[in-house]
Amino acid sequence: MTDEASRPLLDEQATSSAPNPSQEIATRSDPRGSFELSSESTPLLHRRDDDLVAYGTDRDSSPSSSIESRRSGSPGSSCKKTGRVRWPTVLSLALLTTSILAILLFAFAAPAVIKEYAQEAAVFEPTALSIDSTTSNGVRARVQGDFVMDSNRVKGKSIRTFGRFATWISREIDTGDSDVEVYLPEYGNILVGNAALPSIKVNIRNGHHTKIDFLTDLTPGDLKGIHGVAMDWIEGRLGRLSVKGKATLHLKAGLINLGTQILTDTFTFEENDLPALPEINVAKLSMHDAKDRAVAVDVLLSAVIDSPVALAVPALGFDIFVPNCSPGDPHIQVANAQTAEVQIHPGEPTIVGVEGLVRSLPDSLTATCPGEDGSPLDLLVASFIRGLKTTIYVRGADMPSSQAPEWMVDLLRSVTVPLSFTGHALDNLVKNFTMTDTHFSLPDPFAEPDTPESQPAVSALVKVLIALPKQLNFNIDVPRVRSLANVYYKDKVLGVLDINKWHKANSTLVKDRRGSSGLLVEFAIKDAPLEVTDSDLLADLVQTMLFGSGGVMLHITATVDTKVSTGLGLFTVRGIPTEGDVPVKTPSGDSIGHLHPRVVSLQMAESTESSLFVSTKVNFTNPTEYSATIPLVDVLMIYNGTTIAHVLARDISVVPGNNTNVSIEFAWSPSEYGGRRGIENGRALLSSYISGANTTVTLQTHKGTIPALPEIGKSLSIIHIAVPVPRVSTPGSPDDGGDRPHFIQDATFYLWSSTAEFTLFSPLAETTIAITSIDATAFYEKDEPVGRINYKESFNVPPGLSQTPRLPVDPVVGGIGYDALRKALGQSLQMDAVARVGVCIEKYTDEVFYHGKGIAAKVRI
DSSP: OHHHHHHHHHHHHHHHHSOOTTTOSOOOSSSOSSOOOOOSSSOOOOOOOTHHHHTTOGGGSOHHHHHHHHHTOOGGGGOOOTTOOOHHHHHHHHHHHHHHHHHHIIIIISHHHHHHHHHHHEEEEEEEEEEEEEOSSSEEEEEEEEEEEOGGGOOOHHHHHHHHHHHHHHOEEEOOSEEEEEEEGGGTTEEEEEEEEOOOEEEOSBTOEEEEEEEEEEEEOOHHHHHHHHHHHHTTOOOEEEEEEEEEEEEEETTEEEEEEEEEEEEEEEGGGSOOOOOOEEEEEEEEEOGGGOEEEEEEEEEEOOOSSBEEEOOOEEEEEEOOSSTTSOOEEEEEEEEOOEEEOTTSEEEEEEEEEEOOOOHHHHSOOTTSSSOHHHHHHHHHHTTOEEEEEEEEEOOTTOOOOHHHHHHHHTOEEEEEEEOOOOTTOEEEEEEEEEEEEOOOTTSOTTSGGGSOEEEEEEEEEEEOOTTEESOOEEEEEEEEEEEEETTEEEEEEEEEEEEEEEEEEEEOTTOOEEEEEEEEEEEEEEEESOHHHHHHHHHHHHHOSSOEEEEEEEEEEEEEEETTEEEEEEEEEEEEEEEEOOOSSOSGGGOOOEEEEEEEEEEOSSOEEEEEEEEEEEOSSOEEEEEEEEEEEEETTEEEEEEEEEEEEEOSEEEEEEEEEEEEOHHHHHHHHHHHHHHHHHHHHHTTOOOEEEEEOOTTSSTTOHHHHHHHTTOOEEEEOOOBOOTTOTTTTOSSOOSEEEEEEETTTTEEEEEEEEOBSSOOEEEEEEEEEEEETTTEEEEEEEEOSOEEEOSEEEEOOOEEOEEOTTSHHHHHHHHTTTSEEEEEEEEEEEEEETTEEEEEEEEEEEEEEEEEO
16 A cells, blocks of 8 residues: 555656656766767766766665565555555655755855856767758758766866766756857957757756757847958958857756856867868859840859858849959949859858849940059959959849848848959960961161161961850950060070051951851051061071971960950950961072072162172062062172172062062172272172173171161171072163173174174163273184284273274184184184273273183174
8 A cells, every 4th residue: 555655656756857758869877878078188088977876876776675675564564554654755755855955055055066067067069050041030040969968077076076966966957948149259249149049958967968959040140240250251361260159048957947047158269260261163154145235144153162051042142343453442343143042061062053144344344554554354354364363252232033031131242252263274265377468578777776667577467266165155256456476486486576556357257167166357467566586596597498498387476455346345355365386488499599580770870990889670589478678688799708799779679479670789899898809809700790601699698787687687697698690681682581691792803904893782771881901812612712802992882782893803824713714704603702801880990801602703804
């Protein structure tokens, strides 16, 4: 009866002491379970929970005592008198009363000790943290974790012992509805946010674990203060951050209300603990035409966001900005963008789809920066196409269709985030680069040094095939182009081609064999200065062009500025890298051999006793495909290693193919240029030439060849160009079309008077040549003398054909030659002649040697 009466009370007590299965998932007497307590300095040692025995758990009643109590009962013991005390009930009530008194004592008599124990021993290990949804005031977060009281973390022994005893008695604590506030002490103790926690029951006995899973509403605090912290973090000024947490708990132990407890703690995050700005990878970029002449941009971004929580970010609107001219200038808005809902998972790449719209280009984007050559757009494009790190700025904006709460939009509007990503180097943008109709111009001899006019110039038709990236799918036109190009030969820089002026261009959309789109841009350059930076390399190039075969290859690398016309309007893109090979074709073999020069007129300009200045008209063939304009060029004429004349060309134009009536001037002064040896070699040259021999002279540059570029003339002087002396074949001359000059057209020998008469041809159109003396011998069959002329009187040779006076001849009578002469009476006789002839051309006088072969002499009575 007594046992039956006491069972309900014991059962009720046992039930009250059992943990709530919905809150305490796992309660163990042995703390050596799967959960491992974290430590501050050294790992905690696993041990058995011996304190439970000390504080009267079920292990206080040994099996022997239980059996003994049963044996003490007898059949007669069940007969009790009415009103006898029920001891089990009394003991149970006493124990409950003692527990209540202990809780009250600990809750009200020693709150400081319990509070200190709780702050040091409580350990909460979050296992999952995610944003469940957004609310009008904040977000709803789901928190999952493991709670345990670890007395080993408590430093004070008395506090540790007292706390373990108190929590053993209390067993469970209900936190009630609680509030948590987070502050930043280093930023004026601003309130970051609030969290409203639901009522949570946890087992507070030492070593017992409670699985936690609850939803909490988080609301932001001081948005302006948060903005300041965010900007410090974004701009890299946040070296460390202290965070203070304040929790207001309404504790209950069973039915006992323990009152309101306030717990505070401060954590300090060093720079290494703070999350880094994500690095953005552009996975996909596409641009295409949109309505109202706008350009749509579709971007797919990938980034690993260092977020401790999983969350779903609703669709949002953003304004896109780019840097201005100077860091202190306000950023320039270029586009509006919106994103779809984004799912963020810790440790996993986040994919963000962005749809942007560029409605127009603001003037501030395309205007030239003060003191600079480029605009903000130029800087942005140049960085991107070189594959460098490019930064744009993103700021939140309103999007009417977005489901984002107002507080989130306000927060995003208050923060501008820089996004850095690596551009796409357009090294293979130019597929083909050609130059045709090339024209070279030598510099003005009177130009100021180091000016564009003092450099050789190039004119050509340039064709550039640009491979359009697949990302660009909108109409584009290039109406103007300019460039700065480096010209390479044999992998060395030959010079710089400066196309700094805007040139009109035509662009055509084309397709290659594979169906890829390309933009063919054609533009003509006119007199673009070519600054030769390596004169020796130029000499090597010229030598190869003159004497090589198969042509040469030049390589050009350039940065191109273009005017680009799109639906957004006309703007400039600067610094596009371009390169290509330009083949320079030359005739096979020796180019000089293809010139075929021919003098078509000679005219005296000036003369002295030892010099002549002769103006000529020359026909020749340019075997190359290139033309040239020559204001002034001066080269040396060398014969037998001695300079005897200067050859000058002024204001001439050379075109591919036949060139006729080109003015060439000769400054003939062997004594001045070569001294005594020069006189001898000059005389030998004239003698060889008038005798009809195949005569070759050497042309060589010097420092004065191109007056504005003395170094080029000096470097080219290593090239010795052997040129055959062009024959004189003036219009109307009797031997026009022959291969050798014939100054003696024919001769007549008179036997009875022993005289001879010659028909001469003078190529000088306006100047009379005076023959001052003749000492000549005629031969038959090379070595049989026929007769001799020794004439000391002067006579004139006018332009064109003329007859000489009858010159006395001393015949060699009795010789074989004279006999042959007599037998040829009334006929002609082939004779050779050797003569020393004195000539005078205006003031100039000299003596030349004439070797004539195969002269047809008519023999008369």
